[in-house]
Amino acid sequence: MASDSKKFKILLTSRHKEVLSSEMEVKDSIFKVNVMEEEESEMLFNKVAGITDEDSELKSISTKIVLKCANLPLAIEAAGKALKNNKNKVAWENALQQLEKQEMIEVLEPVEFSTMLSYDRLQSEELKSIFLLCARLGKDPSIMYLVKYCIGLRIFQEVNTMKEVRGRTNESIKKLKDSSLLLDTNSPDCVAMHDMIRDAALSIAYKHNGVFTRRYAELDEWPDRETFEKYTVISLHYCDIIDGIPEGINCPQLKVFHLDSKDPFMKIPDKLFEGMKELRVLILIGIDLSGFPSSIKCLIKLRMLCLEKCVLGDNISIIGELKKLRILSLLGSKFELLPSELRQLGMLQLLDISSCTKLKVIPSNVMSKLNRLEELYMGKTLIPWGVERKTNHNEIASLAELESLQQLRNLDIHIEDITTLPSSLDFDKLDSYKIVIGDSKMLLLEDFQMPYQYKASRVLALHLKKDIDIHSQR
Structure with a gap:
C-alpha cells in the first residue's frame, strides 16, 4: 500500500465467535462486547420511551421491564418504542402484567419479551400480520412480495387496487420501522429485519398463529394429524424432505402453503390439496409439475398462485377454474x-x-x-x-x-x-x-x-x- 493511501479498519460482529474465527478468518483482535450496565440500560429505555424524572410512577415499572430485557440494547429499544410517549400508568402495568402471565406459561428470551411487547401494542391486526409476514419471508424480502401476499390474504379489507395496496403496505413498513421492528435498508425495494427480531417473530407466529415454517432444514417426520388441523401457514424453504410430501393432509384452517424445493425430482401428490379448501395463497417453486395435481381445482378460494421455476408441461388449463385468482x-x-x-x-x-x-x-x-x-x-x-x-x-x-x-x-x-x-x-x-x-x-x-x-x-x-x-x- 502506498504511503499516502488511507488505511481502514473493518469491524465485524457476530453472535457466534466461530463465525468470525472460521468463516471470516479473523485471527486476532476478537473481543467480546458485554451487555450494558443496569444504569445505562435504564437511561436508554427512559430516553427511548420518553420518560423524565417527573414520571416517578412509571420509573418503577420501567425498571422491571428493563430487567426483563436483560440489558440488551436491541430489546430495550424495541420495548421503549412500544411504550413511547404513553404516560398512562395503567397501560404500562397492563402491558407488564400480560407479559409476566405469558412467562408463567413459557420461558421468554429477552428479545422475544421486548418483541412480544412491541407486537401486542401495534395499532392494528394489519400491522401484526405484515410484521409476521416479513419474518416468514426470510432475509430482506422484496416489498412487491409483501404486496402480493397482502392481496392474496386480503390483509387490507377495504382496499382493492394494486396501487392502493402498495401505498398501504409502504405505510405499514414505515410504522414497523418506527417501532424498531424493521430496519432501514439501502434498497427502497426491500425490507430488513434484525435476525434476533426475526427469530422472536417466528416464535410468536408458531406459538400463537399456527405457523409451521422451516428453512434449510431436514424434515424427516411430519407433524401429527391433530397438529396439522391447527395450522394456518405451512412454509418450507429448501428443506430436505426425507419421506416426500404426504398423499393427503387435512388442514381445514390453512391459508398459505409455500414450498421452495431444491430437489428436482420432488413430486406433488395428486390429492394433496383436497384437505386445504380454505387456502388463499399457494406458492410452489422449483418443482416438477408435469403431472399437474388435479386437486388444485378444490382451491376455490385461492387468490394468489405462484408456480415459479417449475416444469409445468402442457396440462395447466385447470388453472382457469380458479375464478377468484388475483395474482x-x-x-x-x-x-x-x-x-x-x-x-x-x-x-x-x-x-x-x-x-x-x-x-x-x-x-x-x-x-x-x-x-x-x-x-x-x-x-x-x-x-x-x-x-x-x-x-x-x-x-x-x-x-x-x-x-x-x-x-x-x-x-x-x-x-x-x-x-x-x-x-x-x-x-x-x-x-x-x-x-x-x-x-x-x-x-x-x-x-x-x-x-x-x-x-x-x-x-x-x-x-x-x-x-x-x-x-x-x-
Whole structure:
C-alpha cells in the first residue's frame, strides 16, 4: 500500500465467535462486547420511551421491564418504542402484567419479551400480520412480495387496487420501522429485519398463529394429524424432505402453503390439496409439475398462485377454474402454451410470465378478457405476436388486445418485430413500464441493464437494424 493511501479498519460482529474465527478468518483482535450496565440500560429505555424524572410512577415499572430485557440494547429499544410517549400508568402495568402471565406459561428470551411487547401494542391486526409476514419471508424480502401476499390474504379489507395496496403496505413498513421492528435498508425495494427480531417473530407466529415454517432444514417426520388441523401457514424453504410430501393432509384452517424445493425430482401428490379448501395463497417453486395435481381445482378460494421455476408441461388449463385468482405468477417456468382457459380469470390483477423461455404461443382473446388486469410482466419472454386481433381461438394473440386492458398500469414486455405494434396502442396511462423493441440480442448486451423486475420505472429501449434512421420510423 502506498504511503499516502488511507488505511481502514473493518469491524465485524457476530453472535457466534466461530463465525468470525472460521468463516471470516479473523485471527486476532476478537473481543467480546458485554451487555450494558443496569444504569445505562435504564437511561436508554427512559430516553427511548420518553420518560423524565417527573414520571416517578412509571420509573418503577420501567425498571422491571428493563430487567426483563436483560440489558440488551436491541430489546430495550424495541420495548421503549412500544411504550413511547404513553404516560398512562395503567397501560404500562397492563402491558407488564400480560407479559409476566405469558412467562408463567413459557420461558421468554429477552428479545422475544421486548418483541412480544412491541407486537401486542401495534395499532392494528394489519400491522401484526405484515410484521409476521416479513419474518416468514426470510432475509430482506422484496416489498412487491409483501404486496402480493397482502392481496392474496386480503390483509387490507377495504382496499382493492394494486396501487392502493402498495401505498398501504409502504405505510405499514414505515410504522414497523418506527417501532424498531424493521430496519432501514439501502434498497427502497426491500425490507430488513434484525435476525434476533426475526427469530422472536417466528416464535410468536408458531406459538400463537399456527405457523409451521422451516428453512434449510431436514424434515424427516411430519407433524401429527391433530397438529396439522391447527395450522394456518405451512412454509418450507429448501428443506430436505426425507419421506416426500404426504398423499393427503387435512388442514381445514390453512391459508398459505409455500414450498421452495431444491430437489428436482420432488413430486406433488395428486390429492394433496383436497384437505386445504380454505387456502388463499399457494406458492410452489422449483418443482416438477408435469403431472399437474388435479386437486388444485378444490382451491376455490385461492387468490394468489405462484408456480415459479417449475416444469409445468402442457396440462395447466385447470388453472382457469380458479375464478377468484388475483395474482398469477408463472415466472421462469417451462411450458409452451398459455392455456386459453385463462380467459376465465376475470378477477386477475397481476399476471407474471417473465423469463418463460419455452413459451411459444399465447392464444388470441386471452389477454383481452383479463379486463381487471393492472400489472403485466413479460420481460425476457419472447413470443410471436399477431399483426391484428383475431376472433379464431386457434390464432395467436396480438398486441392490439392490450387496448382492452383499461386498468393496466404496469407493463414489462419485449417486442421483437416492430410491425406487430399497433399505432393505436396508448401507453400514456401507464405508471411504470419497461418496453424493449427490437432484436432479442439486445438483452445480452453488457451495457444494457433493465431495472429490477418490479421496480417502478419508465424505460423504452429501441434496438434498430444498422444504418436505420430512427426519425424515419413510425
